[in-house]
Amino acid sequence: xxxVKIKRSRKPAYHHGDLKRQLIAAAEELILERGVDGFTxxxxxxxxxxxxAAPAHHFGDAEGLLAEVAYLGFKEFGDALEAADTRGxxxxxxxxxxxxxxxxxxxxxxxxxxxxxxxxSKVDFSKHPALAxxxxxxxxxxxxxxxAATKTPAGAPLSxxxxxxxxxxxxxxxxxxxxxxGGEFDGPALHGKGGRNAILNTFLPLALKHLPRxxxxxxxxxxxxxxxxxxxxxx
Numbered sequence: 136x137x138x139v140k141i142k143r144s145r146k147p148a149y150h151h152g153d154l155k156r157q158l159i160a161a162a163e164e165l166i167l168e169r170g171v172d173g174f175t176x177x178x179x180x181x182x183x184x185x186x187x188a189a190p191a192h193h194f195g196d197a198e199g200l201l202a203e204v205a206y207l208g209f210k211e212f213g214d215a216l217e218a219a220d221t222r223g224x225x226x227x228x229x230x231x232x233x234x235x236x237x238x239x240x241x242x243x244x245x246x247x248x249x250x251x252x253x254x255x256s257k258v259d260f261s262k263h264p265a266l267a268x269x270x271x272x273x274x275x276x277x278x279x280x281x282x283a284a285t286k287t288p289a290g291a292p293l294s295x296x297x298x299x300x301x302x303x304x305x306x307x308x309x310x311x312x313x314x315x316x317g318g319e320f321d322g323p324a325l326h327g328k329g330g331r332n333a334i335l336n337t338f339l340p341l342a343l344k345h346l347p348r349x350x351x352x353x354x355x356x357x358x359x360x361x362x363x364x365x366x367x368x369x370x
Contacts, residue, residue: 155193157183162204166247171254176200201251202263208248209269215241216276227284228348234277235308235343239335242312249312277305285354296353303347311339 161182165174176197177187194200219237223230242249251257252270260267278301282289285297293301314320320334 154183154185154189158185158190158193158200159204159207162200163247166204166251171201171251171257174201174257198258198262202258202266204248205251205258206263206266206269208245208252209266209273211245211248212241212252213269213273213276216273220276220280223280227280228346230280231277231284231304231346232343234280235304235311235346236339238308239312239315239339243315243335246316249316277301281349282354285349287354294354296350300347300349300353307342307346311342 158179161179162174164182165179174197176190179200180187180190183189190200194203215237216234219233220230223233258266260270278293279289281287281293281297281301281304285294285300287293287297315331315334320331
């Protein structure tokens with residue numbers, strides 16, 4: 136009697152690096168669709184085509200995956216701000232202007248990452264040193280331009296006036312980014328203005344020309360902030 140050997144089909148094996156990228160992509164897709172609060176590790180695994188337990192190999196838990204997405208966001212964000220700062224040359228105001236453009240364009244080009252980067256209820260930065268360092272780096276690029284504008288030496292605390300100047304500029308560009316992401320620039324209030332492209336290409340540059348300027352003595356008074364924001368470019 137002839138025996139026939141039957142070969143059992145095997146499920147395709149995932150390359151570890153590929154699975155990691157697939158899970159990151161699935162997480163970003165979920166955040167875009169459902170927001171950060173709608174993210175679940177189980178659904179990310181399902182979309183990546185693996186079991187709910189599979190992500191633990193790379194990320195440990197849901198926060199670990201979100202921390203990786205936020206880290207990638209801050210890393211690319213810092214790169215964008217650094218390039219913009221370089222384009223600004225030696226003029227602090229030009230540096231801040233270029234950083235403002237880069238800030239908003241990054242947010243619109245990476246909406247899922249941008250939303251997650253500022254949601255500390257979902258990711259404890261203190262548990263993820265690489266993420267914290269990436270956030271600190273992004274903040275320092277802005278802070279260095281503020282130091283140049285207020286003539287505050289490296290290593291010296293920012294004065295209250297210089298700190299207020301930093302917060303004012305940060306608030307303007309961050310608010311602009313959220314308005315754009317929320318579709319406010321596409322709504323009836325700005326009907327006939329040319330849509331988002333016109334807002335970004337025309338009105339964003341014009342708005343940034345009105346960035347506040349530091350008081351003449353902004354860098355001379357007694358400081359209250361440490362040189363580095365320990366939480367990075369994070370509210």
